[in-house]
Amino acid sequence: MEDYLKHIYQLQEHTDQVTTSAIAQRMDVSAASVTDMIKKLSERGYLHYTPYRGVELTPEGRGLALNVLRKHRLWEVFLVEYLDFPLHQVHEEAEDLEHLPSTELVQRLDKLLGYPRIDPHGDPIPTADGTIEDQHGRLLAHAQPGQSARIVRVSDTNPELLRYLESIGLVPHTEIQIKSRAPFEGPMVVEVDGVEHSLGNTVMNHIFVNIHPR
Structure with missing residues (x-):
């Protein structure tokens, strides 16, 4: 569920309405799987779905997506700076680490890293309150x-x-x-x-x- 919210948020950065086909392509899953998950996310109040147009995250869904992105990008910084992972490997490793549930762990990680503003790829890291800078360049x-x-x-x-x-x-x-x-x-x-x-x-x-x- 968290992965869907994260990917929808990233797609939504470039368009207001995100189509189910775009989600399926980005996540490399079937259209049927996307449809089932959209129904669940909609029932939980995380997104709005408009037939033939696509989905849009609610404020609650956006907040959860940003929290996952925050954890993902902080872990990427840690993997590069403390474990000397090469840039091309950290994204895949962070895909697993981002789902660790401990809020205190993330807070301590952020402090350890010196409250970084961007990840190793140059993407902005959301703050604990859900604020995120615009992407530059x-x-x-x-x-x-x-x-x-x-x-x-x-x-x-x-x-x-x-x-x-x-x-x-x-x-x-x-x-x-x-x-x-x-x-x-x-x-x-x-x-x-x-x-x-x-x-x-x-x-x-x-x-x-x-x-x-x-």
């Missing part, structure tokens, strides 16, 4: 040759892609220069620590940056 795909930028966030949905980004140094807080871009949405060449890399659209659409003023 624009897709690297929208940057132009000659611009310089700082990576602020990378998508955590593809472990193999994350492994590749780590291997070439394209991780949050890294400074990059956009050297060139082939026409018709072709590859982009970026420079990282003096080394140039050619990036395709799949990679560019998983990286978010802040462009530096010229």
